[in-house]
Amino acid sequence: MLSCRGLRKDYVTERGEVAAVAGIDLEIAAGRYAAIIGRSGSGKSSLMAMIGGLSRPSQGQVTVDGIDIWGLSENALAAFRNKRIGYVFQFASLLPTLRLVDNVALPAMLGGGARSSVTYARAATLLGQMGLGDHLDAYPSEVSAGEQRRAVIARALINEPALILADEPTSDLDEQTEIEIMDELMAVNRERGTTLILVTHNLALAEQAEQIVHIAHGTIVP
Ligand SMILES: Nc1ncnc2c1ncn2[C@@H]1O[C@H](COP(=O)(O)OP(=O)(O)OP(=O)(O)O)[C@@H](O)[C@H]1O
Ligand SMILES: [Mg+2]
Structure with missing residues (x-):
């Protein structure tokens, strides 16, 4: 389902170049629950942003469902993100000015096609x-x-994505809420077969994953 080849992300800063992701090869099978772990600054979010079609790699390839996503045009990539990927960051x-139900419906309305009542x-x-x-x-603001976060998960699911990317979705929440929200995400993975990639600092959560990817200094450590 997901394949990364020779993936690199270099940021150019005033202090010079930072190799946030320094050559990653990764395969994640369809339907899997994979956890990405690693110290702060190791490159996890940079990797997720490239996988999710949000930040263009400096080098390398990301293939999702057989599609080389960074080979797509800007419009095709936007449509792909909307239809195939759910984000829970x-x-x-x-959007603060929309009700929860509007927020959740929005990605489906943007995609066009479906009737709004449906x-x-x-x-x-x-x-x-x-x-x-x-x-x-x-x-x-009223919840x-x-x-x-639950509403964000609902929004992520509205277009029945093949892949859910969750970058520390619960790190700011209390332990009980974290468990409940992770239960929701894992249930989606199990019951709908949606591939789930979770970035977490919580090792207990990571240990429940079928695949653990450990990142240090922008590369995968065995
Ligand atoms: N937009 C940016 N410009 C310059 N450097 C950046 C940028 N984004 C990230 N970096 C640098 O790239 C490296 C990796 O950052 P990244 O956010 O991917 O780490 P992370 O593993 O997600 O960390 P955390 O666990 O704290 O979220 C860090 O050294 C960071 O300072
Ligand atoms: Mg991060």
Whole structure:
């Protein structure tokens, strides 16, 4: 499902070049739950951003479902991201001026095609599954951080992505909420067969993964 070849990300800064990702080869099979671990600054988020089609590699290739994503045009890549990838990042915030149900429906409305009544019914169902059935009309500022994160998961699922990328989705939440949110993500992985890639500093969470990728100084350590 996912394959990275010779992946590099160099940032040019005033202090010179930083090799954030310094040559990564990686395979993650469809339906798998993989955890990416490593010290702060080791390059995990930089890797995720390239995998997710958000930040262009300095070198190398990312193939998702057989598609060389960085070979796509800007528009095709945007459509691919919207349709095939769900993002659950700590700071991937909801749009503050939209209700939760609008936030969740939005990626499907952008994709076009589906009727809005169908999309809204699905958004409501997903929010219900995330325990937010009573908060469909709430604005993000009216719910807790954990509830916002659940809404982000619902939003990530609206287009039935093949791949969910979660970069420290629970690191700012209390332990019980973290467990509940991870249970939701793992249930999606198990029940829908959605590939899940999780970046975490929580080793107990990482140990539940089928594949652990350990990154140090921009490369994979065995
Ligand atoms: N936009 C940027 N410009 C310059 N350097 C950057 C940029 N983004 C990241 N870096 C540098 O690249 C390296 C890897 O950063 P990255 O955010 O990928 O690490 P990380 O493993 O996700 O860390 P954390 O666990 O703290 O989130 C770090 O040295 C960081 O300072
Ligand atoms: Mg990071």
